[in-house]
Structures are given as structure tokens and as C-alpha cells.
Amino acid sequence: MAPHTTSAHSATLTSPPPTLSAQDALVLRLAAAARALLDGPAAEEAAQSHSTTELRQLCLIVTALWCRVLRYDPATPDWPDRDRFVVPSQAMLPLLRAMLHLSTPEPDTTTPLDFGLHRAVEIAPGPAGQGIAAAAGMALAEEILAARHGRSLVNHRTWVLARDSDLLTGIALEAAQLAGRFGLNRLAVLVCPAPRTDPADFSDSLARFSASGWSVRRVNARNLPAIMTALAATLRARKPTLLACLSDGPSPHPPMPAEEEQTGPWSPTARRGASARRSWLRRLTRHRARTQFEREQAGLAPPLLSEDWPRLWRHDLRGSSSQHVALAGLRTLQTLRPELAVLAATSGTSGAVYDIPDPHWPCGLQEHGMAGMLSGMALHGGVLACGVAGMITIDRMRPALRMTALMRRRVLYLLTNDGLALSDGGGGWQPVEQLASLRAMPHLAVFRPANAQETFACWQAALLWPEGPALLVLCPHDMPDPTRPEADRAEAARPGPPPP
Template sequence: MDSPKTDQDHILSQCCVNTIRTLAMDAIQKANSGHPGAPMGLAPLGYVLWTRVMQHNPKNPDWPNRDRFVLSGGHASMLLYSLLYLTGYDVTLDDLKAFRQWGSKTPGHPEYGHTPGVETTTGPLGQGLANAVGMAMAERHLAARYNRPEYAIVDHYTYAVCGDGDLMEGVASEAASLAGHLGLGRLICIYDDNDISIEGHTDIAFTEDVAKRFEAYHWQVLQVADGNDLAAIEQALNAAKAETGRPSLIVLKTHIAYGSPNKQDSADAHGAPLGEEEVCLAKGFLGCDKDQHFCVPQNVLDHYRLAVERGREAEAAWQTRYDAFRREHPQAADEWVNAITGFLPRGWDEDLLTFRPEDGSVATRAASGKALNALAKRIPTLMGGSADLAPSNKTFLEGLPVFQKGAYEGRNIRFGVREHAMGAIMSGLFLHGGIRPYGGTFLVFADYLRPALRVAALMKLPVIYVMTHDSVAVGEDGPTHQPVEQIASLRAMPDVLVLRPCDANETVDAWIQAVRTNNRPVVLALSRQKLPVLDRKQTGGRLSRGGYVLSDCDGTPDILLIATGAEVHQALAAQKLLAEKKIAARVVNMPSWELFEKNSDAYKQEVLPPQVTARLAVEAGVPMGWERYVGSAGRVVGMNGFGASAPGGTVLKNFGFTAENVAAQAEEMLKNL
């Protein structure tokens, strides 16, 4: 759409901008909750971007070649909801009136999958920017793989809006650094530079030169001195689009709560309603009817709704291009459709190995690497890397190129030592479509990426986290690198699937389960140390049950030994020691609490008979949570403190993770019953 050229066009544009402001004020005032300041300051940007620059189809929010819009400062959600309603998405004026209310389409912060047109869940500051980096990476990768000189099937931009709070967060620095290194020219970030945060003026804690910082990250930096200058905003956005070799940061100088006579440029407008009186004053300043609530003039709505026809035309033009592409490149077109829909090709698991006991012990991290590489040969969307730990995590795809600037077809991502950004970028890769991402680090560093994992769980994204070095058996690196509480904390997070396989073959099964999972993140907790390979007849395919009888005794067991991961082997050895003393023990392998809980009560009672109250769990982590399976009469051989620096076997022995100690604990329990 062309810029306004007449006074009448200018008046209409200003009315369109002010409608966003009044809708934000009214919705937040009605809810008596929310953040009016940022939507009011950013209204001109939203208007220009959504009506003049951005390629989108309100009637098909999932059109694959749409531009992506990420509101990293999710507290400004009324900006996004207003734009969705005004431009014709499936969001109504009544939805705006129900802002922040139970069951509404307009929750306090944008939620992916809940509101049509929302690309990602945002709110925890900085993560939206990292999501946007992931989306931009996905666009470049898919364009490199599927575009042909005459057919640009993947050809869009990713826009992210962030504020001072976003840029204070470390994850934004991590992500921006990587984006600049990769030269993501189709990533455009608009920085809402309003100098205000919750506690006051940003100079109380944030005095850096943001422009120079991003220039050092190898970004193009553009300045717009007046956030109300529609022409300057449009010019900057177009200049950003024209830069193909670097991501762009537009430093947009805005006024928080613009138009509010008493609260503009004040922290008071950041996170609380303006108040009825101030809303009326602001409407008067903006030239709007102060007595009307949720007022949308018909000419304003008609003007915004032109986005519907423009969107249809843009998608139709793309569809024509795609149809021609499909005729000339049918195989590439089929692969692209499979990628964008997440379709698993036939035979995707046919190259997976079966390990044999006679071939010797194998670390589950090593088995994971072999499984990942076998899967990658059959699943072209499988793409990822590690936070500078690929040799340790075994996450490198052998024989495949690295994703780098100028080589975007690569499927190996070098995330660098950036765990938090890696987690959020993985989410962005998946949200874009066409990528099934994985990322690796040490289990102890799950804490560095936990906020991104939590938001991925909220969105139910099936991203795969490869977390190796899963216990105090890490050894010499000591307690800083030995996870003890991480497994329990990950199990405590809703909608996360934690898999801790006991040997190489069960690790293969864990990867099968991870690939098949389509509604939540998956964590693979894997050993550094080598573990014996069990007979496939004992474990084969049963990981999907979450827990099962691995080794039984004759008749009713005297005691249940329940274990996960590496500690399963100690439980098996303890079972033999107990048998020598005529004590019948059943060994239950429980690689996934989440999967076990999905079983019927009958199955769970078959595995863990209620009448057997003598129960001993064995896991090299904190005991928290095991009470649900061992009961009040049971015990846990676990960690009640941090680890120590010594060879892994020595550490395990000194903390009681031996067959002898497990057997002794079992005997003592039975004596005291």
C-alpha cells in the first residue's frame, strides 16, 4: 500500500493509529489489569507494519509464506490483539472486551495456539527475540533447500518488536550475537526505545549504547527519532528489508502511553490501567470521543480490512508460483510439503541399530549419537546442534554441512555457548514450520535453558533436548557439572516428557519415542559412562510404557527395586545378591514417569503390586518425587547433597550407588517391616 499523499489520507492514518491506542486503553481499563503504555507508544509502528509493509493473510494465518511477527515484549499484547481484530483475523471486538478474562481469546500475554495469528507465546522478556531468530534461521534454511532460481517458494521476513526489558535479558544478547554471526538478513527487530521500565527511567540500570552494541553484533542499525512519524517508520522498514546480508535493528524512539497528559513517559503507565479520568483526558488529546468505549469508526475498520484482500492476493500469487514450481520440480515440491506438514517419511526408523551384549558396554550418549545420525538420513527435517558440546553430546550429523552464513542448507547448527538462546531458537525453528529441531547440552545446564523449555512446554512444542552427563558419574569435573536436582525439576514441569534410558537399545527406543511425540518437549537424559547392553528381549520396545518389569522373581516378590538409567544395572546386580540370601526381588525399570502415568491402573498395579510395600528406588539424583512409587514404607538410594570431584566410579561408590549398598538397604528395609 502506498503512503498517504493527501491531508485526508493523513487524517485517516492518524485515526487508524489512535484507534489502536483507544482500544488498548479501553480493554485494559475494563479488565482493570494490563499494560497500556507500550501499545500506545507503538501504535504507529503497528499500523505501518501491518497495513503497508508486512505480507500476511488474515483469513489464512497459517499460510506458509507469510511474514512472521513476534511481539517479544508480550505485556504489550493489546497492540497485537488490536491489530489482529482490525486487520480481519478471527478475533472480534467482543474478544477485546474480554481481555484477560477466563476463557477469552485475549489472555494477558500472547499464547501460541490460543489466538489466531499469534506466532509464539511471549511474556518472559528476551525469549521472543530468540524465537524470532529461530524463525529467521528456518526461513533461510528452507529457502536454501527448496527455492529455485525462477521460483522463490520460501520468501518472507521475520519481524520482532522488543523493548528495553527484552534487551536487558541475557537471552536477547545470546540470540542477537548468533543472528549477526549468521547474517540473517530477513530478520528485522524494532526496538521500542521509550526509556521506561517498571521501576522508573531506564537510566537507573541500563545506560549502554544499544545501537553500538548491535553494530558490534554485525547488525545494520537504523534510527527513527520520532515514533509517530509514519513515513520515517515505513522508510526504515523498507531499508531493513533491502539489507540482505545482516539482520536489522530499528531504534524507534517512542513515548510510553503517548497521548496521556499525566502518564506519558512515566513508569506509572507501564503495567497498570490509566484510570477512567486519565483515559478520557487521553482520548481528548488524541481527538477521539471520550464518551465512547471500544470505538472503531467504520472508515477506520474498512481501511484496516483492506489487509484481507491484499492477503488473499499475495497468497494467490504465491500459490500460482508454487503450482508452477510443483510442475517443474515435483520431487522438491513433495519434500517441501512433507517438511512443512511434519510428515514422517515411510521407513524413517529402518536404519536404527540394534546393540548386542557381546559387543561390550556403550554410553547412552554414544548410542544416542548413532541413533540420531541414522534418523537424520531418513528424516530431512531433523536439524540441530549443541551449545558448543557436540563432541560430548554426540549431536553432530556426520557427513552433513554446517548451517552458516552463505551455507544455510546445512543441518548442523553451531549454537555456541548459548544454552538459553539455543532453547528459544529451537522453539522458533519448530514454530516456523519445516524443521524438527534438537539441541544438546549437559543435563546440569538444563537450568540455563529452563525458561525456554518451560515456554516450549506451554506451547506443547515437540522439540528434542539431548542432555548428557546425567549424574554424579560425570566424575572428575566435580559438583559444578554433576546434576543432582535437574531430573526432578524437569519431571516437575508440566507437559515435558523425560526419558532416561538404561542402555544403548533403550536409547534407540527413546529416540523413536521422541520422534513420535508431537505434543510436548522431550528430554533425553543420557549417561557419560559406558553401560552394559541388556538382552533386547528384556527391554525391546517397552520404553513406551514408561515403566515395566525388567527382571522378575518366582512368585510374589518380597521387595521391588525401581530404577532408571545407569542405576538399573546396580538394581539388577543387587537382585542377584538378594537372591543368594533367598530374598525375592523384582527389578522395575522406569525410564519415564510421564509415560508410566498414562497407563491404566491395572497395568500400573501389575508392575507395582499394591500388596508389596517393601519398595526401594535407586536413582543418582535427589529423591524428591519418588514417594509416589515407594510409598511411606519405602526408601530411595539417591543424592541428598551435591557431588564431588573424583573418578566417576569412585564418586558412585562413595555415595552408595553400588549393588552391595542397594542390597544392604533392601535387607534392612525388610527387617524393619
């Protein structure tokens, strides 16, 4: 379809251009309705964050995405095989609110658009870059579940509505490199430069993502045919995609659509999403792994885990370090809970590689990006996310870990190489104050076992911790393992006395 060219008087059009199809005309009219919503109560909120221009520039492509591509059912916005639409910045929430209003039969104006309260909100707003890393984790979780259960049950995408400042952060660049390395081709980021952004800086950000293995496309944010071509290319891409939405030419302003076209059962997003969910439910009913899939989505443990866990792990509970025993427990857990997904970071001067059986995903020295991805995997659901890294690197993981704790998502961390002995890396690799700072973080469980029996008890407590992430701080040196009765093992996971 040839792109439509507009004249200087395009803002006074009274009907959609005749060269556009009926579906494209509806997208244009809904985009006009979304802009009208942005000019309403959300205008003041957007102006306070200096994002009014960005919201308007992204309005047409986001409307096209919701009307023509996104798998979203307003009646059940949190069904497992929906597309994830990640809005990690408070400044971009007015555009999400407009999309929900246009696609929902009876828009809910009473529930705040906050994480944990509104079912359509995938992530809590946080520091720049955290949303891109979490979205990469969601895309990785989708790949893992699709490999286990097949595309008949897991066949969705992750879309991120980002700001240009997100692209500059270290966590976003680390996560981008990991996403490119893992081939997460179902991940797409939509971004436009802010009015005061230097075009050279924005081009440099795009170049970094391209060098990380991403497909980077520049698209005219005011040209609907060009937008539809870019979205179609994103669906066919074999790499993660970054769509840079640039302004070129005047924006068409077709008339407002009729109310029944904006919302209700006639919304194209609602019709397509409801149909996709019904088809998915029929496939789930007939799927041979339905029981296991539903258990994993609910985050429940297998029925016989409490009996199988000590039986398979008993031979590793004697005469070894807490680090050795904890990694042995990780290997045991992989056999009992196939939904366990392990990301491992190799750090330190020795560059030691942990003895972790496949499948696991090595993240090199990119601990910050790894921690952000673990948070996204927990947000996605269906997997039990676990990260293995050196204790001293917790300072790099802290921002992502804090977001995970604030959202109360379950992630397991095995932090190795703890201890006061001076290693070959020097005093800079000794974790001195990190333990106290971790214990001050809300909703975070910190366990520091001293021997094999305590490691076993702390592993069990970490798996049962319901409030958020759990850390096991592990020592590589052999420790004396006193003989203790089986009944006293539970005491190992109890908190110690408060500091004086």
C-alpha cells in the same frame, strides 16, 4: 519525500497534510483509529501493565508495518509463508488486538487473544527475553526452509514487538549474538524505551545489539516519512535489525477514517495479504517438492521411516555407550528426515565437540539462547528442531524449555555427559538433582536409557511423543548390553515405578 513539519496546533488538523501521498494519509488515519481502540476497552489492560505510553509510541510504526509491509491474510492468518508478528509480552497485546480489528473484515471478538486459541497469536507470553530468542529461531527456520525449497515457497520475515526490558536479559543477548553470527537478516525487532527507563541504559542495550552484528536504527516514532524510510532500510538490510522508536515532537491527529477504510475487504493489509497468499498457492501447486513441503509443514514422518530406521541403525546397537548410540541415531535420522535441524552447544571444561555431521549450527556456550531458538523453530513449523548440550547445562536452558513445554511444541534434546562418575570438572559438573526436576515439568518426556537397546527404544518413543519436548539423558561410559529379544525392546521406553 521531505518530512512533514507540524506546528503547535497540529492536533487540530482536520485533513491529512497535502504533502503526504494517499497511502501515507491512510496510514495516519488508521493509526488514529488504532489509538482510539487503545483508549477504549484495552486502556485498562494497558494501564495495569504500565505500558500505555509504549503502546501509543509504537502505534504509528506498527500501523505503517501492517498497512505497507506485513504479509498477513486475515482470512487465513496461519498460512505457512506469512510474516511472523511476534508479541511476547502481555502488555503489548492491546496493540495486536487493534491491528487485528483494523485489518480483519469481520473482527472476532469472541475468541480470546491467547496462544493456541487465536490463529494470529504466534507465541504465548512469557518471561522477558524469551520472545526475542524464539523469533530468532523462527528466522533461522525460515532460512533453513528457503535453502531447501527456494524463495518461491519460503520468503517471509519475522517481526518482534518487544519492550526495553527484553533487551536487558541474558537470553535475548545470547540469541542476538547467534542471530548475528548466523546472518538472520530477515529478523527485525521494534522497541521503544519505557517512560522511566534511563536513556543511558537504553543506549547501552542498543550498543550491545550493535556489537552482536545487528543493524541498529533510531527512528522518530511520530514521523511517518522517517518510519517508512526505516522500514525500507530494514527490508534491504543484510543483518538482523533493531528499530529503536523514540519520541520527538507532537503526534499528528488526523480525522478518523471511514469504517470501510478501517476494516473489511478494503483494508490495505487484507488486500495485499490475500493477493500474496493466492500467488503462493499457485506456486505451491506447481512446485516439484509440494508433497514433501506439505508433509514437513504438517509435522509428519516419512512413510517408510519405521522400516528404514532400524535397518540403517542396526550396526550401532552393540557394545557402546548410550551417548555414542544416540548420536549415531541422530546421524541416521538426518539421512531419513531432511527437515531435522540441529543446534549444538559445546560446554564443560573439556570443551568437547560432538561428532555431529553437517548441517548443524554450533552455538558455543550460549545454551539459553539456543534453547529459546529451538522453541521458535518448533513454533515456526516445517523443521524438526533438535538440540545437543551437556546435561548440567539444563539449568541454563530450563526457562526456555519450560516455555516450549507449556506451548506443547515438539523439540528433541540430547543431553550428554550424564553419570555419577566424578569428571575432571569436579563435583559442580555432576547432574544430581536435575533429573528429578525435569520429570516434574508438565508435558515434558524424559528418557534415560541404560544401554544401546534402550537408547534405540527411547529414540523411537521420543520421536512419537505428541505432547511437547522430549529429552534423552545420555551417559558417555560404556555399559553392559544384555541380550534381549526384539519383542522386549519396547519395554525400555516404558516408565518406571513411581517413587515411594
